[in-house]
Amino acid sequence: MGKRSQLTNDGTKPRFFVSAFYLGFLSLVAQTILLREMLAVFSGNEIVLGAILAFWLLWVGLGSLFGNWFLKRFSRSLTSLGWSYPVAAFSLFVALFLVRHCRALWGYLPGETIPLLQTIITATVSPAPLCFLLGFLFVLNASLFSERLGRNLTNKVYLLEAIGATVGGVVVTFVLIPYVSNINIAFLILLTSLIAGLYLFSSQAKRISIAVVSLIAIGSLLLLVSGFTTAIDRFSLRSVWRGFSVRENIDSKYGKIIVTQDRDLFGFYENSSLGFYVPNESHAEESIHLALLQLWEPRSLLLIGGGPGDNLNEAVKYQDLKVDYVELDPELVRVAEKHLTFSPEVKERVRFHFLDGRFYVKDAERNYDAVILDLPEPLSAQVNRFYSREFFEEVKGILKPGGVFSFKLPSSENYISPQRAQLLGSLKKTMELVFEQVLILPGTSNIFLGTDRSGELLFDPDLLLERLHATQIETKFVNQNFLFDRLSFFRMKMLEDNLAATIPKLNTDLNPICYYYGGLLWASQFRLGGGKILQFFYELPGGWPWFFVLALGVMIYLLSRIRANHLIATSKLLIFTVGFASMVGEVVILLSYQTFRGYLYSRIGLLLALFMAGLALGALIGRRYRLQIKGLPKALLLSQVAFVIYILVFIISLGIISSGTIPSLVVETITYIYMLVAGLLGGVQFVFANNIIMRMQSREVTRSCGTAYGLDLLGSGVGAAFCSAFFIPLLGLRETLGLLLVFALLCISLLAWLVVSRK
Amino acid sequence: MSRIDRREFLRYGALGASSLALSSFPFGGKILNFCPRAYALELASDLSTEEARYYKKLKDWVVECELCPRSCKVADRERGYCGVRENREGKYFTLVYSRPCSLNVDPIEKKPLFHFLPGTTAFSMATAGCNVNCKFCQNWDISQVRPEQTRNYFLPPEELVDLAVRYKAPTIAYTYSEPIIFYEYMYDTAKLGHTKGIRSVMISGGYIKEKPLVDLLKHLDAVKIDLKAFTEKYYKEVCHGELKPILDCLVTLKREGIWTEIVYLVVPTLNDDRREIDDMCAWILDNLGPDVPVHFTRFHPMYLLKNLPSTPVKTLEMARRTALKKGLNFVYIGNVPGHEGENTYCPKCGKVLIKRTGFSILSNDVVSGKCKHCGKMIPGVWS
Numbered sequence A: 001m002g003k004r005s006q007l008t009n010d011g012t013k014p015r016f017f018v019s020a021f022y023l024g025f026l027s028l029v030a031q032t033i034l035l036r037e038m039l040a041v042f043s044g045n046e047i048v049l050g051a052i053l054a055f056w057l058l059w060v061g062l063g064s065l066f067g068n069w070f071l072k073r074f075s076r077s078l079t080s081l082g083w084s085y086p087v088a089a090f091s092l093f094v095a096l097f098l099v100r101h102c103r104a105l106w107g108y109l110p111g112e113t114i115p116l117l118q119t120i121i122t123a124t125v126s127p128a129p130l131c132f133l134l135g136f137l138f139v140l141n142a143s144l145f146s147e148r149l150g151r152n153l154t155n156k157v158y159l160l161e162a163i164g165a166t167v168g169g170v171v172v173t174f175v176l177i178p179y180v181s182n183i184n185i186a187f188l189i190l191l192t193s194l195i196a197g198l199y200l201f202s203s204q205a206k207r208i209s210i211a212v213v214s215l216i217a218i219g220s221l222l223l224l225v226s227g228f229t230t231a232i233d234r235f236s237l238r239s240v241w242r243g244f245s246v247r248e249n250i251d252s253k254y255g256k257i258i259v260t261q262d263r264d265l266f267g268f269y270e271n272s273s274l275g276f277y278v279p280n281e282s283h284a285e286e287s288i289h290l291a292l293l294q295l296w297e298p299r300s301l302l303l304i305g306g307g308p309g310d311n312l313n314e315a316v317k318y319q320d321l322k323v324d325y326v327e328l329d330p331e332l333v334r335v336a337e338k339h340l341t342f343s344p345e346v347k348e349r350v351r352f353h354f355l356d357g358r359f360y361v362k363d364a365e366r367n368y369d370a371v372i373l374d375l376p377e378p379l380s381a382q383v384n385r386f387y388s389r390e391f392f393e394e395v396k397g398i399l400k401p402g403g404v405f406s407f408k409l410p411s412s413e414n415y416i417s418p419q420r421a422q423l424l425g426s427l428k429k430t431m432e433l434v435f436e437q438v439l440i441l442p443g444t445s446n447i448f449l450g451t452d453r454s455g456e457l458l459f460d461p462d463l464l465l466e467r468l469h470a471t472q473i474e475t476k477f478v479n480q481n482f483l484f485d486r487l488s489f490f491r492m493k494m495l496e497d498n499l500a501a502t503i504p505k506l507n508t509d510l511n512p513i514c515y516y517y518g519g520l521l522w523a524s525q526f527r528l529g530g531g532k533i534l535q536f537f538y539e540l541p542g543g544w545p546w547f548f549v550l551a552l553g554v555m556i557y558l559l560s561r562i563r564a565n566h567l568i569a570t571s572k573l574l575i576f577t578v579g580f581a582s583m584v585g586e587v588v589i590l591l592s593y594q595t596f597r598g599y600l601y602s603r604i605g606l607l608l609a610l611f612m613a614g615l616a617l618g619a620l621i622g623r624r625y626r627l628q629i630k631g632l633p634k635a636l637l638l639s640q641v642a643f644v645i646y647i648l649v650f651i652i653s654l655g656i657i658s659s660g661t662i663p664s665l666v667v668e669t670i671t672y673i674y675m676l677v678a679g680l681l682g683g684v685q686f687v688f689a690n691n692i693i694m695r696m697q698s699r700e701v702t703r704s705c706g707t708a709y710g711l712d713l714l715g716s717g718v719g720a721a722f723c724s725a726f727f728i729p730l731l732g733l734r735e736t737l738g739l740l741l742v743f744a745l746l747c748i749s750l751l752a753w754l755v756v757s758r759k
Numbered sequence B: 001m002s003r004i005d006r007r008e009f010l011r012y013g014a015l016g017a018s019s020l021a022l023s024s025f026p027f028g029g030k031i032l033n034f035c036p037r038a039y040a041l042e043l044a045s046d047l048s049t050e051e052a053r054y055y056k057k058l059k060d061w062v063v064e065c066e067l068c069p070r071s072c073k074v075a076d077r078e079r080g081y082c083g084v085r086e087n088r089e090g091k092y093f094t095l096v097y098s099r100p101c102s103l104n105v106d107p108i109e110k111k112p113l114f115h116f117l118p119g120t121t122a123f124s125m126a127t128a129g130c131n132v133n134c135k136f137c138q139n140w141d142i143s144q145v146r147p148e149q150t151r152n153y154f155l156p157p158e159e160l161v162d163l164a165v166r167y168k169a170p171t172i173a174y175t176y177s178e179p180i181i182f183y184e185y186m187y188d189t190a191k192l193g194h195t196k197g198i199r200s201v202m203i204s205g206g207y208i209k210e211k212p213l214v215d216l217l218k219h220l221d222a223v224k225i226d227l228k229a230f231t232e233k234y235y236k237e238v239c240h241g242e243l244k245p246i247l248d249c250l251v252t253l254k255r256e257g258i259w260t261e262i263v264y265l266v267v268p269t270l271n272d273d274r275r276e277i278d279d280m281c282a283w284i285l286d287n288l289g290p291d292v293p294v295h296f297t298r299f300h301p302m303y304l305l306k307n308l309p310s311t312p313v314k315t316l317e318m319a320r321r322t323a324l325k326k327g328l329n330f331v332y333i334g335n336v337p338g339h340e341g342e343n344t345y346c347p348k349c350g351k352v353l354i355k356r357t358g359f360s361i362l363s364n365d366v367v368s369g370k371c372k373h374c375g376k377m378i379p380g381v382w383s
């Protein structure tokens, strides 16, 4: 007792608090900025994001398992803990460098798409040292302070880390990202890590260590305030965009905007993807005229996306046509206005609306002759929501009778591959469910047209040409030869035959299959690589995710039987399943948010913070119930029942939300609550299961804490990977939750059996 | 020579549509009215087993392909880089003979061939596969896959020639992917075509060895070569190919006297340097003479370079100016409809000879191969 209070008084306790809290803070800030950097470099979709998240978690898990092994054999001290934070911060720089320059490191050209395999390798390797260290630091914190303070502090570290992560999420979302560049945030992290390190070993370390750390801290502070770090940022940007003249580099709320100039041509990039460029009359003429020529004297047009470039100039060529142009990011229009000149007609007849296109359509009046969607292919859930049946229905609702809806997708005019046919076929099927007549025009891009009256849409080049002449509009590209070449029946028939050869699924909000088809098409571009893996999983018999989850459940059951001590084995496996289930829940929430709210990028930090806050709350609640070993399985069982109820409520509410009857603010609030509760249930279960392990292995603090944390993260990693890459695209959001429900019920039966057998 | 108006063009298209299959056509009943001679094409159920014509047998059932400079050494049951030639127990086979996956009727200007029967159509076809891998390929879903991954028709040379005749296309164009890799199919079709009055043009990257090229040229009427850049670095990094063999191919084409046009796709930041273009034009002038048409075409974001914006028209104009200044007589700008650089001008009197917009011919003042205004001979194949 005496020794313990002495330890407490020597400043170990506050050091413990600071250290565990800072670990969470560092982890979330680093994760957020690295994720943003990756989003800005890889032109991937949620499948890539899921892989990034999965590998992040797996590395942290492995780091903590390594910590287990390592700390059993080697001594630990505050000095080593103090040094670990700056080393972690330094490895954040390494990760940022590798991600930002991976194109050059892999030997790819600026502007070249990085293949799936290389993307995943980069996403796996670059954060590895940082994540490994973070996992290791968890165990180091738990074991070091448990030893010094004389009791097992794993749950407390878990709690404090979660609180730190919550604060980190809020700070990075609202304070850092809006004002500070990623590189400067990394420097701030280095600085705070050095300060944390100094504080941790100030009572013990040799003077030389203190002096070195202080010097580095002062040096990085000077670099930061002198603007040197900003210069480094600019230099690295130039090297990434070598060959381009970069005119703007803006971090907007919705992503990174880069504007390049090549003679009189301006390229507008959003998150490294070319959004649009000006001049680009051929694209604009195709998008606008092939849709508007379907109508006699169109009066009102809604244009969603495509950038404030030539589309607008082309649209105002129609006399008396009023245009509503919807763009999510006002920064993009501001920066475009700076470099482009809008014609007086554009200024006069185009109304700009800065909000999400789907929200606009939902609230708009029924008075459009035409709606033209000009967005990238549905390669991600974020874009896919503009190609779902629900969105098509919303569009139909704002079109006048006989009005035309149109969008275009890049294609190949000479051949339609099976992967492309799958994507196009799914969209055609979905369109046909909503519109009376649907037409796809072949060519280097496929133009989809839909209307609520049959027989209205034109594909005869003669008639289209007649209309073009009647409008007296001058065009460069859309002319006689263009129409006859493009609408050649060879091409129309080839497209039709290839689409007829596929049996695609419908694309809906809750079953966003097109982003999977899009992913397959994207991956098919590369000779080597991930496409084949995706195709393999896709071609497996339909219900394989169900078998996967059942097999996982059975495996867990069998494993729990093999070990001599069933209780420990079951608890460990349950921790794995808790990680798996809460991560699947988290990903479903993130993608639901993406689908219904549309701008995950600006809210990712906050949503992650809410999940961590939930974890903290859960850990706190779990700690309040200092249950005896006998009561723990029962408590775990009850928390699992609560989880089942949570999934059921979630499934029901998803149905209600997708019907579109709930105000968007309520949807937003519900999402936040779900995120918090997902974390909370995960936290409670972690503490209960970990308590079992701690009680049973009380003499081996290190072993227990590292194992529990590691298994939790490994489960999360597996959950993130399978959920985002396969479950959601193949099964949809609701069925994925159904899958989770079955999994949770399997865990309940395992627990129930455990409770009964222990009685 | 048959020139078609757009009514006819539409009708040919309709025939084509009906010929590809007899399934219902959902774009409206109207099309069926255009199908008096409905004719179904057979889908291929397997790959071909036609023996390749340029290879040598090495020991242990290994073969060395002698068709293109890649000179793949292929072990038993393996394929060459192009993915369409397979070694089976020491014998080398082409898998795409009579197995096209893409068929279209295109204006000849789309190839582009500007000095070859202007205003006519070319029955265009391709099989899967390619012997290079250009990052900007617009037909990557044909060129970068193996033939078992595409939907192929079974169309022997006789039927292919027959189709061209049916659609009144005076020319068959071997195009889209890389015709060199379906060499045997192209060779036999071109040879047969000549007996039925159908000409053949090869739209190629020119990555072929001299012997097969010379043999083939006996049956071809024109060649378009994509000279993708004028540096080995570009060929290596952007195309996984080599420059030197392409230059050799061009010299061979000149020596053999076949009508040749060159296309240079100007890709921003990668091959748009004025000095590089200047060097290339100097080489063309020295080795091929001033009369070979050179087309500077506009790049559009495509395939793996989807994140590069298009070529500014000003860059294309710079390239054209450079070539004209160097002394080349027929320099064009491609993919910019309505640009004055699409027209053919008489090198002597400077008058517009062929006025074009996109793939349309607006006027043609080349009469019997001569300038209508000053009588200067205009090189090309005009009738």
Ligand code: SF4
Binding pocket: B065, B066, B067, B068, B069, B070, B071, B072, B079, B080, B081, B082, B083, B085, B130, B131, B180, B181
């Ligand atoms: S033709 Fe094909 S197999 Fe022959 S050398 Fe060229 S790439 Fe290799």
